[in-house]
Amino acid sequence: MKTLQHLFDNNRAWAESIKEKDPEFFSRLSKQQAPEYLWIGCSDSRVPANQITGLLPGEVFVHRNIANMVVHTDLNCLSVLQFAVEVLKVKHIIVCGHYGCGGVEAALDNHRHGLIDNWLRHVKDVIRFNAERFDGLDHQAQLDLLCELNVKEQVTNICNTSIVQNAWKQGKELSIHGWIYSIENGILKDLDACVTSKEV
Ligand code: CO
Numbered sequence: 001m002k003t004l005q006h007l008f009d010n011n012r013a014w015a016e017s018i019k020e021k022d023p024e025f026f027s028r029l030s031k032q033q034a035p036e037y038l039w040i041g042c043s044d045s046r047v048p049a050n051q052i053t054g055l056l057p058g059e060v061f062v063h064r065n066i067a068n069m070v071v072h073t074d075l076n077c078l079s080v081l082q083f084a085v086e087v088l089k090v091k092h093i094i095v096c097g098h099y100g101c102g103g104v105e106a107a108l109d110n111h112r113h114g115l116i117d118n119w120l121r122h123v124k125d126v127i128r129f130n131a132e133r134f135d136g137l138d139h140q141a142q143l144d145l146l147c148e149l150n151v152k153e154q155v156t157n158i159c160n161t162s163i164v165q166n167a168w169k170q171g172k173e174l175s176i177h178g179w180i181y182s183i184e185n186g187i188l189k190d191l192d193a194c195v196t197s198k199e200v
Helices: 005-021 025-031 049-053 075-087 102-109 116-129 139-159 162-169
Strands: 037-042 060-065 092-098 175-181 188-190
Touching (some): 005 025, 037 049, 049 060, 060 075, 075 092, 092 139, 102 116, 102 139, 116 139, 139 175
Parallel strands (some): 037 060, 037 092, 092 175
Antiparallel strands (some): 175 188
16 A cells, blocks of 8 residues: 655654644644634635735635636635634634636637536636737736636625625625735735725
8 A cells, every 4th residue: 555655754754843833733723713804815836825825724714726716606615714714713814816827718719628627617608708908918918917807706605695795794804815826926915806895
């Protein structure tokens, strides 16, 4: 039986290094989680929420899927959103896309990939909503633009959920942010798509 021993070795070393710096870290964390942030990002292995933001275990609640989508019928994402807002009471929801996203590129290029095409249909809708903005751009510029517009669309989708609408109605402090990450240089950029209440 293959046991991926090196991953267990890595894990031991990692847990030891944390305990060395903070002996109470795990016992403290085991009692509760109180993250301030919900991260909705792409499943891409190169965009790990904790590492790129320098956050420790316990500091960010994470949901990831292909192309960082928020789909109104996706019970998985909505359940994460509800738990984060109503139980954990996060203050910030961050939708983080990334340049060079394979899911976004597949939607742009209209190549067929099977089941995933149904998921990416939502990214194709983002092209349709903004069709005129793609005119005259080369492929790279179109991809960069679509990666950004897709993030903004998901920010809008989050704002429109009953969960966020109810939170704002109850006067809860809750901001929705749209960010994009560059795999090429490891830098995050704020897309200035922050929404803080239903009036905005
Ligand atoms: Co991606």
